[in-house]
Amino acid sequence: MTIRIAIADDQELVRSGFAMILDAQPDMEVVAEAADGAAAVSAVREHRPDIALLDVRMPVMDGIEAAKALRAESGTRIIILTTFDQDDYVYESLRAGASGFLLKDVRRDDLVHAVRVAHAGEALLAPAVTRRLIDDVVRHRTGPRADRAVLDRLTAREREILLLLGRGLSNAEIARALVVSDHTVKTHVSSVLPKLALRDRAQAVIAAYETGLIVPGASG
Amino acid sequence: MTIRIAIADDQELVRSGFAMILDAQPDMEVVAEAADGAAAVSAVREHRPDIALLDVRMPVMDGIEAAKALRAESGTRIIILTTFDQDDYVYESLRAGASGFLLKDVRRDDLVHAVRVAHAGEALLAPAVTRRLIDDVVRHRTGPRADRAVLDRLTAREREILLLLGRGLSNAEIARALVVSDHTVKTHVSSVLPKLALRDRAQAVIAAYETGLIVPGASG
DNA sequence: TCACCGCCGGTCCCGGCGGCCGCGGCTTCG
DNA sequence: CGAAGCCGCGGCCGCCGGGACCGGCGGTGA
Numbered sequence: 284m285t286i287r288i289a290i291a292d293d294q295e296l297v298r299s300g301f302a303m304i305l306d307a308q309p310d311m312e313v314v315a316e317a318a319d320g321a322a323a324v325s326a327v328r329e330h331r332p333d334i335a336l337l338d339v340r341m342p343v344m345d346g347i348e349a350a351k352a353l354r355a356e357s358g359t360r361i362i363i364l365t366t367f368d369q370d371d372y373v374y375e376s377l378r379a380g381a382s383g384f385l386l387k388d389v390r391r392d393d394l395v396h397a398v399r400v401a402h403a404g405e406a407l408l409a410p411a412v413t414r415r416l417i418d419d420v421v422r423h424r425t426g427p428r429a430d431r432a433v434l435d436r437l438t439a440r441e442r443e444i445l446l447l448l449g450r451g452l453s454n455a456e457i458a459r460a461l462v463v464s465d466h467t468v469k470t471h472v473s474s475v476l477p478k479l480a481l482r483d484r485a486q487a488v489i490a491a492y493e494t495g496l497i498v499p500g501a502s503g
Numbered sequence: 504m505t506i507r508i509a510i511a512d513d514q515e516l517v518r519s520g521f522a523m524i525l526d527a528q529p530d531m532e533v534v535a536e537a538a539d540g541a542a543a544v545s546a547v548r549e550h551r552p553d554i555a556l557l558d559v560r561m562p563v564m565d566g567i568e569a570a571k572a573l574r575a576e577s578g579t580r581i582i583i584l585t586t587f588d589q590d591d592y593v594y595e596s597l598r599a600g601a602s603g604f605l606l607k608d609v610r611r612d613d614l615v616h617a618v619r620v621a622h623a624g625e626a627l628l629a630p631a632v633t634r635r636l637i638d639d640v641v642r643h644r645t646g647p648r649a650d651r652a653v654l655d656r657l658t659a660r661e662r663e664i665l666l667l668l669g670r671g672l673s674n675a676e677i678a679r680a681l682v683v684s685d686h687t688v689k690t691h692v693s694s695v696l697p698k699l700a701l702r703d704r705a706q707a708v709i710a711a712y713e714t715g716l717i718v719p720g721a722s723g
Numbered sequence: 724t725c726a727c728c729g730c731c732g733g734t735c736c737c738g739g740c741g742g743c744c745g746c747g748g749c750t751t752c753g
Numbered sequence: 754c755g756a757a758g759c760c761g762c763g764g765c766c767g768c769c770g771g772g773a774c775c776g777g778c779g780g781t782g783a
Contacts, residue, residue: 377637392612406634410625416636417597417626438729451706454770467731473771474729484770486671488708492719499712499719658759674740687761693741694759703769704740726783733776740770746763753756 286402289315289330291323291346292338292364297387301336304391305398320344324352327359334398339365339372347372350379360401364389373412383407434494436478442496444471448484449491506622509535509550511543511566512558512584517607521556524611525618540564544572547579554618559585559592567592570599580621584609593632602626651714656698662716664691668704669711 288305290313292298302313315330317323321343327335335353337346344352350361362383363376376384382401385394386409397407408416434442447457454472458465472484481487491497508525510533512518522533535550537543541563547555555573557566564572570581582603583596596604602621605614606629620627628636654662667677674692678685692704701707711717 374640378641382634393616396613400630403630404634405630406637407630408628408633408637410620410623410627413628413633414602414624414626416640417628420594420636420640421597440730448705449709451701451703451709453703463730464732466733469771470731470733473773476771481671482771483671483673483705485668485703485705485708488705488712489669489671492708492712492717495719497712499715660760683760684762686763689741690761690763693743696741702741724783727781729778729780731776731778734774736772738770738772740768742767743765744763747761749758749760751756751758753754 284310286311286334286398287314287330287332288312288398289317289323289326289332289335289359291317291320291326291336291341291349293318293341294338297338301394304394308395311395311398318342320346320349323349327353328356332359333402335359335361336398337361337363339363339376347375347379350376350381354380360404362397362401373415384412385409386411433479433490434496437475441471441475441478444468445475445479445487445491446496448472448475448487449497451488504530506531506554506618507534507550507552508532508618509537509543509546509552509555509579511537511540511546511556511561511569513538513561514558517558521614524614528615531615531618538562540566540569543569547573548576552579553622555579555581556618557581557583559583559596567595567599570596570601574600580624582617582621593635604628604632606631651716653699653710654714654716657695661691661695661698664688665695665699665707665711666716668692668695668707669717671708 288311290298290301292301295318298316302316305311306313314332315326317326319342320337323335323337323341323346324344337349339346346363350363353359353361360382361380362385363372363381364385364387365372366387373384383397383406385397385407389397389409400407437445443461444457447460452460454468455465458468461468475487476482479487479490481490492499508531510518510521512521515538518536522536525531526533534552535546537546539562540557543555543557543561543566544564557569559566566583570583573579573581580602581600582605583592583601584605584607585592586607593604603617603626605617609617609629617627657665663681664677667680672680674688675685678688681688695707696702699707699710701710712719
């Protein structure tokens, strides 16, 4: 079964270059080309290719916007191409649901390989991008946070209290939430603070975030 | 200049297979082999290769432990190999400073390519792993947080106040830090809270984290 | 058995916090 | 020019928060 491909890039040479490489593959076929993002979107909607190669920089609508527009749509998997590996582009692209992010200096078999990988439902990034992604993951979501251990100093109930403190609840609200007296809450709080060497409930909020007890963006 | 390589795997066949592939490259040379992690560590220390291929599952000391041990050390870049793409392995490996994570069913030129990429200081992951890493990044650290826009409602000074609030400083401490009267601080705080629909300074801390004004783990 | 600890509850106390009102000086904009 | 906004400063007040010190209950382990 041949892999059907659409290519969008405002530079004609780049387009035809990529098209030539891919069309040369026995199992690949370039079914559509477009010079801007809007044209790319309609081309994809019309031809329903398996893969869409989108350049980031394009007139009318850039590749990332196009990717967003096509996100839910069809089974088309998207590979973003760019000359620069700007951070913003990378993250935007990935958020837009791209299955690949390549620099245009890509070797021809890497390009072909990327298409196959994307078609298989997996993903492939340019090495420099991979590097940054890894750094990011390691830096920010570095698994169990080191100082998470300090939470062991707290009892289960106290961790619960800390969690609610971290949500910004007042003592009275915590009391209602846990169905206890608000005096009880105060004693628990008074137990948590010294254990973690905190002065405030404000600092308790910090502790909740820094220990990973609460993760920013986790809806609830 | 030839790329010097060490290979560690407890299965002799796998070792020699990889060694054969790499040694066949004109610019690569396998300078050491090891059957367990401890041996791998000492082999690397002795031969100082450019690249070390480490299997995850090994007796005595597994590949990840070995990677950690070698982390700071020398200029040796590490590629982790495994038969399974267990999540834990991936994150542990990346945290251990690995420049690559490949499955053993890797195509021979991908292996060679990975070595070159790692040697160039960049990184390469197996496609399935890349997929998961992307999903993770997109899910958890979805770039500039949406509600970061609310910070525009604050003046520069007020954002500064919010930042210090987020660090857990008391009004007096903020006053000292900004060299103003503590009453001034209070007015600023009283200006920030309603603007962001907050009740407490505790909730202000939450806002500081949730808007990305403060990032957990940022040493500060 | 007794001691210890976690959880729950209560009282007193005061200090910091946050709301509200007002003041002046400054720049920016209409 | 006046108006509006930001910054800095001040006073007053009510209340929540957190500390100190007390009690009771249940479970665990020496």
